[in-house]
Amino acid sequence: MRPFHYERVSEPVKAIAIRAVAPNGRYLAGGTDLLTLMKDGVECPDHLIDINDLPFRHIELDSDELRIGALARLSDVADAELVRREYPLLTQSIEAAASAQVRNAASIGGNLLQRTRCPYFRSETVVPCNKRTPGSGCSAIRGDQRTLAVVGTSAVCSAAHPSDLAVALVALDAHVRLEGAGSTRTVALRQFYQTPDTAPDQDTILRPGELIVEIVVPRLDPRTVGHYAKVRDRASFSFALVSAAVVLRRDGDQMRNVRIALGGVAPMPWRLPAVERALEGTGLDLRGVAGALETILADARPLPGNQFKVSLARAVVHRALQLAAGAA
Amino acid sequence: MPTGRITITLEVNGTPRVIAVDPRTTLLDALRECLGLTGTKKGCDHGECGACTVLLDGRRINACLTLAVMQEGHRVTTIEGLASGAALHPVQTAFLAQDAFQCGFCTPGQILSAVGCIAEGRATTRETIREGMSGNLCRCSAYPEIVEAVFLAATQPGSP
Ligand SMILES: Cc1cc2nc3c(=O)[nH]c(=O)nc-3n(C[C@H](O)[C@H](O)[C@H](O)COP(=O)(O)OP(=O)(O)OC[C@H]3O[C@@H](n4cnc5c(N)ncnc54)[C@H](O)[C@@H]3O)c2cc1C
Numbered sequence: 001m002r003p004f005h006y007e008r009v010s011e012p013v014k015a016i017a018i019r020a021v022a023p024n025g026r027y028l029a030g031g032t033d034l035l036t037l038m039k040d041g042v043e044c045p046d047h048l049i050d051i052n053d054l055p056f057r058h059i060e061l062d063s064d065e066l067r068i069g070a071l072a073r074l075s076d077v078a079d080a081e082l083v084r085r086e087y088p089l090l091t092q093s094i095e096a097a098a099s100a101q102v103r104n105a106a107s108i109g110g111n112l113l114q115r116t117r118c119p120y121f122r123s124e125t126v127v128p129c130n131k132r133t134p135g136s137g138c139s140a141i142r143g144d145q146r147t148l149a150v151v152g153t154s155a156v157c158s159a160a161h162p163s164d165l166a167v168a169l170v171a172l173d174a175h176v177r178l179e180g181a182g183s184t185r186t187v188a189l190r191q192f193y194q195t196p197d198t199a200p201d202q203d204t205i206l207r208p209g210e211l212i213v214e215i216v217v218p219r220l221d222p223r224t225v226g227h228y229a230k231v232r233d234r235a236s237f238s239f240a241l242v243s244a245a246v247v248l249r250r251d252g253d254q255m256r257n258v259r260i261a262l263g264g265v266a267p268m269p270w271r272l273p274a275v276e277r278a279l280e281g282t283g284l285d286l287r288g289v290a291g292a293l294e295t296i297l298a299d300a301r302p303l304p305g306n307q308f309k310v311s312l313a314r315a316v317v318h319r320a321l322q323l324a325a326g327a328a
Numbered sequence: 329m330p331t332g333r334i335t336i337t338l339e340v341n342g343t344p345r346v347i348a349v350d351p352r353t354t355l356l357d358a359l360r361e362c363l364g365l366t367g368t369k370k371g372c373d374h375g376e377c378g379a380c381t382v383l384l385d386g387r388r389i390n391a392c393l394t395l396a397v398m399q400e401g402h403r404v405t406t407i408e409g410l411a412s413g414a415a416l417h418p419v420q421t422a423f424l425a426q427d428a429f430q431c432g433f434c435t436p437g438q439i440l441s442a443v444g445c446i447a448e449g450r451a452t453t454r455e456t457i458r459e460g461m462s463g464n465l466c467r468c469s470a471y472p473e474i475v476e477a478v479f480l481a482a483t484q485p486g487s488p
């Protein structure tokens with residue numbers, strides 16, 4: 001690890017001001033991703049601004065929305081009584097992520113900003129990787145393709161986003177509140193991530209020095225149900241090969257307001273708007289869903305090593321729908 | 329660039345310890361190298377094996393994934409601090425009773441993780457124990473005995 005200057009701050013404006021004069025600085029939350037990347041030489045910041053004292057740990061529900069501070073720990077959010085009660089999908093997605101030890105240390109904001117697990121991106125010995133060094137090439141395209149994305153990719157990078165929580169949040173139409181030098185903005189999480197076209201090293205639209213302050217999740221109609229289904233190479237403590245977050249409103253024996261986001265298949269949580277529309281009004285017994293499910297990822301461009309993700313995604317969505325609708 | 333050592337205080341196993349560390353020092357290295365507490369093991373150094381599990385303010389974390397300077401003023405419990413005098417912690421006793429180790433390398437992390445798992449209320453059935461303990465790998469594959477030990481410690485009368 002390269003030497004760096006360490007500083008702990010307790011006010012957002014102070015953090016932003018320090019970062020403004022430390023262009024190679026990084027904010028440090030739980031450190032569970034950043035420190036790993038620093039150990040492997042992927043990140044070499046000269047300044048770490050420890051933001052753990054910032055007042056962003058709240059988990060609050062009012063009549064309109066749930067607000068989760070960016071520094072709330074994954075385990076605190078998953079265990080919060082009001083989250084378990086009102087947004088069990090969030091608890092499911094967090095409990096499917098990492099280990100209990102990591103979840104106790106990892107923050108919500110850091111989870112959304114974690115970098116891809118593409119093994120070439122994280123390689124301790126430097127190998128061509130456009131996400132790590134734009135223009136250097138892509139080692140994965142002729143190498144191990146199992147974890148790569150199948151949709152939303154480009155010729156320069158096929159990395160998948162690894163977060164479980166982000167998939168559930170995108171299905172719930174969550175927003176992120178951001179604070180930069182003299183400005184704040186609210187962005188739909190769905191618009192937060194970017195495809196790797198012109199700047200594969202930029203995963204999100206976050207500007208240098210901008211802080212994630214909180215996540216905002218709209219309130220749900222009481223008839224809403226959801227489920228997070230995750231398939232991985234071992235039964236626990238592994239990143240998703242494919243996951244699906246499903247949210248729908250039960251209306252008699254029909255489903256309404258269906259929202260589906262996939263994980264493990266794209267550089268971002270991948271919504272399926274056409275499938276959602278096709279499922280609108282279909283029966284909760286799932287008898288009429290086969291045609292719609294067959295169109296999932298029909299536009300994907302899989303590689304030989306990850307082609308299995310297309311049919312797997314259809315099966316995972318089916319499973320999540322079954323469990324959400326109570327038809328399992 | 330100011331990158332010198334930083335003096336911090338950690339409350340380790342109930343005793344305040346003052347150390348001067350390079351900011352790059354992980355909590356794991358601070359425990360092992362600065363304080364000589366080598367019971368906490370370094371397996372992967374990447375959060376993937378759980379050998380470095382300690383309790384931070386009573387919650388289990390991977391000591392390899394946090395910097396010592398981040399934990400200034402916090403309470404750390406390691407395997408050296410679990411017993412009260414000669415009396416072993418009930419989880420330690422259960423690991424002995426169930427023979428829940430072979431080489432023993434993963435054991436301190438397993439035990440601290442089990443203490444956390446039980447405190448979280450996750451150790452109710454063998455299935456929830458397997459899931460709750462999935463952050464701790466055992467290359468000797470003593471998993472069946474580990475699950476039994478955690479179950480025993482969690483369900484015996486007067487359990488932690
Ligand atoms: C072994 C292992 C297994 C894992 N498995 C999973 C899994 O299955 N599913 C899953 O979803 N995740 C998994 N993770 C990832 C884990 O959830 C993330 O590492 C964690 O959520 C990151 O949060 P953090 O607070 O530690 O972030 P840090 O490492 O502190 O920061 C990550 C990045 O975000 C930036 N940052 C952090 N907070 C803010 C903020 N508020 N504003 C602006 N920038 C910020 C930092 O500058 C840094 O660039 C795993 C991690 C490990 C180590």
Ligand code: SF4
Binds near residue numbers: 158
């Ligand atoms: S897929 Fe992306 S992250 Fe992986 S090696 Fe290629 S450019 Fe790098």
Ligand code: FES
Binds near residue numbers: 370371373377390
């Ligand atoms: S050494 Fe920390 S998890 Fe492996």
Ligand code: FES
Binds near residue numbers: 434435468470
């Ligand atoms: S007892 Fe040998 S690694 Fe677990």
